[in-house]
Structures are given as structure tokens and as C-alpha cells.
Amino acid sequence: MARSASSARAALRNLLPRLVLSPSVALIAIFVYGFIAFTSYLSFSDSRMLPSYGWVGLSNYEKLFSLRTWDIALNNLAVFGILYIAICCVLGLMLAILLDQRIRAEGFIRTIYLYPMALSFIVTGVAWKWFLDPGIGLEAVMHDWGWTSFKFDWIKNRDMAIYTVVIAAVWQTSGFVMATFLAGLRGIDAEMLRAAEVDGASTFALYRRIVIPQLRPAFLSAFVVLAHMAIKSYDLVVALTNGGPGTATEVPATFMYSYTFTRNQMGIGAASAEIMLLTIAAVIVPYLWSELREKR
Amino acid sequence: MSIPLSFGRISLYLLLGLFCIYYLLPLYVMVANSLKPLDEITSGGMMALPSDWTLAPWRSAWSEAQVGVEATGLRPYFTNSLVMVVPAVMITTLMGALNGYVLTKWRFRGDTLIFGLILFGCFIPFQIVLIPMARTLGLLGLSGTVPGLVFVHVIYGISFSTLYFRNYYAAFPTELVRAAEIDGAGFFTIFRRILLPNSGPIAVVCVIWLFTNIWNDFLFGASFSDFDSQPMTVALNNLVQSSTGVKEYNVHFAGAIMAALPTLFVYVVAGRFFVRGLMTGSVKG
Numbered sequence: 001m002a003r004s005a006s007s008a009r010a011a012l013r014n015l016l017p018r019l020v021l022s023p024s025v026a027l028i029a030i031f032v033y034g035f036i037a038f039t040s041y042l043s044f045s046d047s048r049m050l051p052s053y054g055w056v057g058l059s060n061y062e063k064l065f066s067l068r069t070w071d072i073a074l075n076n077l078a079v080f081g082i083l084y085i086a087i088c089c090v091l092g093l094m095l096a097i098l099l100d101q102r103i104r105a106e107g108f109i110r111t112i113y114l115y116p117m118a119l120s121f122i123v124t125g126v127a128w129k130w131f132l133d134p135g136i137g138l139e140a141v142m143h144d145w146g147w148t149s150f151k152f153d154w155i156k157n158r159d160m161a162i163y164t165v166v167i168a169a170v171w172q173t174s175g176f177v178m179a180t181f182l183a184g185l186r187g188i189d190a191e192m193l194r195a196a197e198v199d200g201a202s203t204f205a206l207y208r209r210i211v212i213p214q215l216r217p218a219f220l221s222a223f224v225v226l227a228h229m230a231i232k233s234y235d236l237v238v239a240l241t242n243g244g245p246g247t248a249t250e251v252p253a254t255f256m257y258s259y260t261f262t263r264n265q266m267g268i269g270a271a272s273a274e275i276m277l278l279t280i281a282a283v284i285v286p287y288l289w290s291e292l293r294e295k296r
Numbered sequence: 297m298s299i300p301l302s303f304g305r306i307s308l309y310l311l312l313g314l315f316c317i318y319y320l321l322p323l324y325v326m327v328a329n330s331l332k333p334l335d336e337i338t339s340g341g342m343m344a345l346p347s348d349w350t351l352a353p354w355r356s357a358w359s360e361a362q363v364g365v366e367a368t369g370l371r372p373y374f375t376n377s378l379v380m381v382v383p384a385v386m387i388t389t390l391m392g393a394l395n396g397y398v399l400t401k402w403r404f405r406g407d408t409l410i411f412g413l414i415l416f417g418c419f420i421p422f423q424i425v426l427i428p429m430a431r432t433l434g435l436l437g438l439s440g441t442v443p444g445l446v447f448v449h450v451i452y453g454i455s456f457s458t459l460y461f462r463n464y465y466a467a468f469p470t471e472l473v474r475a476a477e478i479d480g481a482g483f484f485t486i487f488r489r490i491l492l493p494n495s496g497p498i499a500v501v502c503v504i505w506l507f508t509n510i511w512n513d514f515l516f517g518a519s520f521s522d523f524d525s526q527p528m529t530v531a532l533n534n535l536v537q538s539s540t541g542v543k544e545y546n547v548h549f550a551g552a553i554m555a556a557l558p559t560l561f562v563y564v565v566a567g568r569f570f571v572r573g574l575m576t577g578s579v580k581g
Contacts, residue, residue: 013482018404020397021395021398021399028414028454028455031425031451032417035424035428036425038427039427051431098308103308112316114567116319119560120511120529120555121512122512122529123532124322125533128322130545130549141341144340144341234515235515235529272423276421280420280421
């Protein structure tokens with residue numbers, strides 16, 4: 001009797017950890033993987049305003065890729081993503097190197113560079129929306145100051161509006177990239193740098209040959225985070241331009257939302273969400289795979 | 297070691313100062329323009345300090361402006377955000393702590409795979425879950441409610457909180473846990489008495505990260521809330537995008553600062569932890 005009680009307790013003790021983990025696993029299984037499966041199914045269905053389960057094969061994808069708005073959204077994502085990642089990395093690296101020169105008040109300056117990261121993209125969008133508005137913002141101010149030929153109306157200009165999204169997004173996240181690189185710089189072996197300095201390497205050569213190559217992991221994680229943010233970016237576009245003027249700043253995230261919830265084309269909306277997921281997975285899965293394998 | 301001021305050092309500081317101005321400029325624009333009458337903005341004075349200081353835009357944004365159907369200002373939405381964010385952060389943090397504890401101190405076969413599967417949840421574009429989630433909230437009777445938003449934020453926050461605690465507990469000596477086990481302490485006793493008292497720093501990181509993310513969320517708020525359950529970000533966007541009447545830029549800026557204040561406050565008070573949370577979010581291990 002005592003033995004079976006103790007073995008039952010041992011069994012419970014073995015089971016308990018898994019029991020504690022199971023609600024989270026169940027939630028993730030349903031609400032992440034189950035929902036991905038559900039949306040995938042919808043992308044092959046004839047859903048319009050509400051989910052419907054008639055199978056239509058690839059026709060949603062065919063329609064999706066024949067839509068001009070989707071074409072614009074993909075183009076915008078490419079332009080935005082490339083510029084956003086590149087500028088953030090260059091600016092972040094430069095700021096990190098500048099801050100790594102034994103600067104007085106480094107902590108204070110770092111705080112200023114990084115605070116936009118704490119803001120909502122909606123707040124950032126509102127601030128830049130009015131700052132870049134030619135009627136009251138930068139252009140009006142320059143005119144008021146006497147530079148009457150000054151013109152900066154990108155936010156109202158179909159061809160240039162997407163670049164204002166880049167400007168605001170870079171402002172928000174470049175400080176984060178700076179912090180990532182700064183942490184990387186602090187991890188570099190000081191002895192090695194001193195040795196190279198003794199050998200007469202110039203500061204520039206020092207950074208180009210020794211420091212920057214060692215920042216590879218920092219580059220990689222900055223890239224993954226930025227790429228991921230670029231593909232998901234929704235709030236900033238909504239607040240800054242709301243996809244306009246016209247459809248000039250439409251991105252996949254805004255496209256998905258409007259096709260699913262306001263245009264009653266749920267099948268096409270689901271297909272666009274699917275493309276977003278696949279794009280992110282193409283970046284994230286190899287990254288997670290390598291990270292987790294190394295840790296074994 | 298003090299470094300003599302040379303031409304190079306001076307230009308270095310100048311450059312750094314210039315970038316300070318770049319990052320602070322939008323904040324200055326928001327604050328300065330939230331304290332002046334509308335005509336000072338529309339007449340090209342956006343960069344100037346107010347000449348006629350006023351708190352009226354703040355009052356209007358807080359309690360008078362037309363946001364939804366009624367002219368309530370942003371106050372009820374600020375409350376919605378608070379009521380949403382507090383339970384969501386607490387539940388998610390606690391679940392993450394327990395998950396991290398199991399995944400590092402009670403390891404079992406396949407736990408790395410399970411962790412990897414949980415981790416992937418950090419990265420999915422939420423667009424992929426919007427449609428089924430809208431249906432599910434409807435079935436649960438939670439659509440358009442604040443508890444519904446709490447539910448959504450908990451689910452998609454677990455991945456992050458689990459990541460934080462798992463990485464933190466991985467460095468915690470397992471021998472202590474095994475020794476306590478031999479002394480007869482059970483699963484929860486060990487968690488409560490040994491792990492939790494040592495979890496301060498990571499709990500702060502996790503709470504700050506979740507608080508910032510959930511407070512700043514827009515997509516879920518826009519998709520799953522009704523007029524009376526909208527969070528602050530959605531209400532602010534409605535206020536700014538509303539096309540009726542005169543655009544009250546000063547009121548918009550005051551509202552934007554209100555939406556930013558809670559997370560800015562957390563950042564200023566606990567910036568160190570905020571940065572650490574960001575880093576853990578990107579650099580695994």
C-alpha cells in the first residue's frame with residue numbers, strides 16, 4: 001500500500017512538470033499552429049465576408065498576384081525593407097562606433113538615441129505625419145523662416161510617400177540597432193585591439209579589418225529583427241499615410257487588413273497573410289534552427 | 297584616464313549632439329505644439345516655442361475631444377489600455393516563469409523541440425491569426441471586449457515570456473534544485489522558494505517588455521475591439537484620422553504624448569532593463 005502510494009507520488013512528480021507546461025503548449029498548438037492551418041485552408045477557399053469552406057484551389061493566389069494593389073504592396077515592401085534595414089544598420093553602426101570612443105555622458109546620449117523604441121508606432125506616425133505635412137510642418141516652417149522656394153511634400157507625393165515611412169521607421173528603430181552593435185563592440189577582446197594598435201594600424205583600418213568583421217552576430221540579429229519588423233509593419237503606415245496618397249504606400253500588412261475586413265475578400269486576404277508568413281519564415285526558421293542547434 | 301580635447305574630439309561631440317537633436321526633434325515638436333493655440337501652428341510656427349502658452353489642447357484631448365460616437369476625449373480609452381495591460385502582463389509573466397522553470401530544471405525528451413515550437417510564436421505575422429481569432433472570440437463571447445484583448449495578448453505573449461525565463465533559468469545552478477528535491481521539496485515549493493526569489497531582474501525585463509508591447513499594440517486593438525473597448529493607440533489614431541471638422545493639431549499632439557507617457561515613463565525609470573529586454577528579444581541563448 002505504502003509502496004503504491006509512493007510510486008503514485010513519483011509518477012505524479014514525473015508528470016507534474018509536463019502538466020504545468022501543457023496549457024501553454026495547448027494554447028500555442030491551437031492559437032499559433034492551428035490558426036495558421038485554418039488561415040491556410042481559407043486561402044484555398046471561397047471565403048468572402050465570412051469564412052466559407054468551398055475549395056477553390058489556387059484561384060485566390062492567382063487573383064492576388066494579378067491585383068495591382070498587391071503588386072504595389074510588394075514593391076513598397078521591397079523598397080521600404082531594403083532601405084530601412086540598410087539605413088538602420090549603417091546609422092546604428094556609425095552611432096555605436098562614435099559612442100564607443102570613451103564619451104562623457106555616454107549613458108545619457110544612449111538614452112536619447114534609444115527612447116523612440118519605447119513609443120508606439122502610432123505616436124511616431126502622428127508626430128511625423130504632421131511634421132512632414134507641407135501645410136504646417138517642415139515646408140511651412142522653412143517658408144516662414146524666409147526660404148520660400150523650399151519644397152518638401154513627399155508625404156503627399158505618390159512617388160515619394162513610401163520614403164517618408166522609411167524616415168519615420170528609421171527614426172524609431174535605429175537606436176535599437178545602435179544598442180545591439182554597441183553591445184557587440186563591448187564584447188570584442190581589448191588585447192587584440194591593443195596589439196593591432198601597437199602594430200601601427202590606423203583607427204580606420206582597425207575598425208574595417210578587425211572590429212566590424214567581429215560584429216557578425218550583432219549584424220545577424222539586427223537583420224533578423226529589422227526584416228521581421230519591416231514585413232509586419234502595419235501601425236506606422238496606418239498612422240503616417242494610411243496607405244495613401246491613393247494606394248501609394250500600401251504594404252502587405254495593410255493590404256491583408258483591408259481585403260479581409262473591409263472589402264470582404266477573405267480568401268484573398270488569407271492568401272496575402274500566407275505570403276507574409278512564408279516570407280518571415282524564410283528569414284526566421286534558418287535563424288532559429290542554427291541558434292537552437294548550437295545550444296544542444 | 298582623461299582624453300585631451302582635440303579638434304577630432306570636439307567634432308565627435310558635435311556629431312553626437314547633432315544626432316541628439318535628430319532624435320529629440322519629434323518629441324520637441326509634440327510637446328511644444330501641444331501647448332500652443334491652433335493658429336500658432338497653422339501660421340507656420342511649428343518649430344517655435346508657444347508664445348501664448350495654454351493647457352487647453354491637453355484638456356481637450358483628455359476629456360473633450362470627439363473620438364468615438366461621443367465627445368469623451370481619450371480618458372476612457374486610456375483606462376481601457378490600463379485595464380487590458382495589467383492582467384495581461386501578470387498572467388503572461390507567471391506562465392512564462394513556470395514554463396522556463398520546467399524547460400530548464402525538469403527537462404524531458406523533446407523539450408528543445410517544444411521550446412523551438414513555442415519560440416516560433418514570437419515571430420509569426422499576426423495577420424495570419426486575425427481571421428480565426430475573430431471567429432474564436434465570437435464563439436467565446438469575448439469579441440469587442442477588454443477581456444477578449446487580454447486573452448489575445450496573453451496567448452501571443454507567452455512565447456516571449458517563456459523565452460526570457462528559460463534563458464535566465466538556464467544559467468541558474470541546477471544542483472540547488474536537485475539538492476532541494478532530495479531534501480523533500482516538491483515542484484512548486486522549489487519554484488516558490490528557490491527560483492522565484494532569484495527571478496527579480498528577469499521578471500522586470502519581462503514585465504517591461506510585455507507592458508511596452510501590449511500598451512503599444514495597434515493591430516489586435518483595431519481588429520478585436522468595439523467603440524467602448526478600444527485601447528489608447530486605436531483611439532489616438534481615430535482622433536487623428538477623423539476627417540470631420542478642423543484638424544486640431546495641438547490636440548493630436550497632446551493625445552500622442554498621453555499615449556506615449558506610460559511607456560516613456562517606464563523607459564526613463566528602468567531603461568537599463570528595457571535595453572536588456574530588447575537584446576534578449578533579438579539575441580537568443
